[in-house]
Amino acid sequence: MLQIIRPTLLLHRPTCEANIRKMVNKAEEQKVQLIPHFKTHQSATVGDWFKAAGVKAITVTSVKMANYFSKNGWKDITIAFPVNILDAEQIDELAARVDLKIFINSKEAANSLKEQLKHPVKFYIEIDVGDHRSGVDPDDPDIISEILRLSRNSNLHFEGFYTHAGHTYNAASPEEVEQIAGAFLKKFRSLKAEFSEEYPNLKIAMGDTPSCSILKELEGIDSIHPGNFVYYDLVQYGIGSNNLEEIAICLAVPVVAVHPERQEVIVHSGWVHQGKDSIADANGNTHYGFVVKLTADKWSAPIGKVIKLSQEHGVLHLPKERIENIQVGDVLGILPVHACATAHMMGKLFTTEGEKIQMMPRNPEISGS
């Protein structure tokens, strides 16, 4: 058993493995390939649990992350981010070692990379299905045809269309997710019909955790690339992707002050530990996580909320009868609003049994690194 002295991220391995299994089973039932996004856990160890469940290909969010997982045995990697042409050298170096897929969303990127790449690279064209973050407009087939034309007779090989329907994150219920997804799946299927004569092997790939968790049928989709489901969190819980028991990580934090007169507890847990994501509860009050008690093998149901957060301080609000039992030096738990952020901020974690789980070194890729 781990002795907790400082903010420590705990992982309940049985919950995490059940989340993995459930998504693997769903992909099998729906006859789609699961190519999980590893940006949430960023961990070679957790990656191995996916491998044990039969997963063969992965998705990442940066060249740096692709490098990290390639060095941990992964040979089929999709970088789900509009390619940065300034980084062509490292992409080419990666392509020499792995079956690499990137996103090409513009003529400029196609033109630049066909000149720079010495190794074959597959590419998706990312489709903007309404989130308006990145991707090309599916109603503008000219740009798609132009990218395909430019890539011919080069090291760039068309893999298919990819979308991250980020606007499902605005949904307040599973029904709303199904509604949003219905619209973009229709667009996707017509795009496939339009281009599959010329590209009979083209793939249709879809990214977001709410859709992948909630949709009951995925007809016409070839691969799903969800990430967050490995841990889940309160944002996904709010959408209806998971129940509270499926949240697999919990930040253990020491109590440094108790203020019964205002029902508040101060813990060592700031945005450097949790990340700064907040969420509104049913009454519209913003909070930064649910408070739980640590138990012998996991943690309790929520007993309060994190109501304020600064660099290292967290302020918890708890019911009167709970406050009475809490003392300076106790350790409480926090269920994350956004698991990707909390895992990224902490940079490593421990199973509730005390086993240390390494993650990718956290410094983001940077010139000169």
Add this chain to the structure above:
Amino acid sequence: MLQIIRPTLLLHRPTCEANIRKMVNKAEEQKVQLIPHFKTHQSATVGDWFKAAGVKAITVTSVKMANYFSKNGWKDITIAFPVNILDAEQIDELAARVDLKIFINSKEAANSLKEQLKHPVKFYIEIDVGDHRSGVDPDDPDIISEILRLSRNSNLHFEGFYTHAGHTYNAASPEEVEQIAGAFLKKFRSLKAEFSEEYPNLKIAMGDTPSCSILKELEGIDSIHPGNFVYYDLVQYGIGSNNLEEIAICLAVPVVAVHPERQEVIVHSGWVHQGKDSIADANGNTHYGFVVKLTADKWSAPIGKVIKLSQEHGVLHLPKERIENIQVGDVLGILPVHACATAHMMGKLFTTEGEKIQMMPRNPEISGS
């Protein structure tokens, strides 16, 4: 000159050194000691610039940070955080090497530490002057007297009262900061009067950057502990602590897509690079930073805003005439909403001249590390 291929945090050293000099001069004029908070820059190199300006004592936010700076030559360190009694062993180890000051805000902490510490440690009692984050109620002198009583004849030595008036961050103008500060300075002076007979050397310490930047007189204060002013940012600019030219850091980011039809540019810059802080502009629209152009020796005035942010994507909104000149593969700059967060997320930086500046390794302190 630095060749930028990935998100890279730039520091304009002349601006940073001018910010340091200005605060050093203000402290000298006001006859208070400047004990700068190093949580913003977390850098031994930037720390050396303070040393060169005559600074002898520093403030940090965690035991880990105290350790890092003690190993970089600092001998007088205040940990401005309610002490975590579970961490007594490492505090004691630090106290053997440096003139250490901690916060004791409860009887429990005083009781626990007087038993555990083998080396003398000075302590402040943190006073809650209205921010309600941490600290004791100044109108409840019983708790103060009780902490003082418990610490007698132990390794705990009373240094004075400290406050971080975090509620000045809610001010919308310098006048409002002065109003808030006026109230807490009055409380502070009466507290000093009350306890100075028994403790003639007691110090009054004050922490926040808005007060330290804006207040014209600091009568009755012994030391100021601001941190953010070393870089400044858009939050401080909104309060009136600084002008835009005084912001010393800028995140250089590669352009990966341009969408002229909606006046948007996609850059490789997500919350893993910037942090997730947002701010509302005059019209109440939330944004995640000002966009600037990089110039030969610094950067331009703002030309747009970051309107959306995910793990690695940033979406910029720019005027039409600006968009026309921007291409995939360009590098733009982002002025941070919250400099502490951006510096922490990036974990290292470069001067605009290309000199690499190391920071404390970023993983927060964690059990077992």
